[in-house]
Amino acid sequence: MTERPARTSRLRIETDAEAMERDLSRLVLTLIELVRQLVERQCVRRMEQGDLSDEQIEVLGLTLMRLEDAMAEVCDRFGLSPADLNLDLGPLGTLLPQD
């Protein structure tokens, strides 16, 4: 029962221009998605603690919802799926939660 450190889909930045552009877009979108999810969690936490007014909740919710739609649209344009934005950090697992 030998454990193989098999990881095939590492994010590699290659040197030809087209691949570079694609990988860079992927990296940038990954970071945006990470920040978006962090903000979303923070909003949920603050909502649970009750330190947001109804009005604030509504505005934040709408903004985050639109941001999610916008992300989906941009990803679509670059031919990326949500799983493509999930960097594999090896022993640390993945950058974003998998679902």
Next chain:
Amino acid sequence: MTVNDTGTYLYAVSHDTGSPCPEDLTGVAGTNVRTVAYAGLVAYVSTVPLERFGAEPLRQSMEDLDWLGETARAHHHVVEEVAASRPTAPVRLVTVYRGDDQIRDLLSQRHDDFTEALARVTGRQEWGVKAYVDLTTATPADQEVAGTGGPGAAYLRRRQMSLRGREEAWRQAAAQAEEIHDALSSVACASRRHRAQDPELSGRKELMILNGAYLVERDRREEFAHMVDKLRGRGVDVELTGPWAPYSFTELADGQAEIHDDG
């Protein structure tokens, strides 16, 4: 080829019973397997070219999954052949020494550790158990949440439910893994939990919640298999593999690297 161009690849260690090495046993890179006996122990080894098995070439080879797979299969084959007929302490994949002298040093310096490891696995086999749960079915993601406010508030509440659902599902999964491990450990002589593999490695999309190794007496194997069957269900799939050579239960206390590097 001078002596310096080759190393001695170690597969496994067993008691020296005077029985000959299995004939025509082929190891890694097509090499012949032979034995080195010393101090009542016997090591199963083969001579390998250092241009492929030296420290630096190995660092590169480990990235080559085809080569790694082939080498792992060859290594495993030798260990299985040896373990089929006697108590065996398998050695980790690609353990290469400078020569037979270093192997004899190892057998004499670690004699007691090997003897202890061999005593531990005598009459016992290793079984692997992996448990999976499908977390996607447990998350009530799209369910409508009642509440006041407009679409923005509803969106945030949906996210809240989904985050909470996921946390709850993780907690449950961890508890189930604990339960399964305890139940299996009660039938085994020894157990070890390895790190759960991610879906890319396991080849399954469900979450692996348990990756355990269990050392089981030969005559309790049916009882063990029965226990595994009983633990299936409740959204958990339990996978049993084996019997394996006792890889998880024969590691020496502080590794084997120190001899490897000196002299």
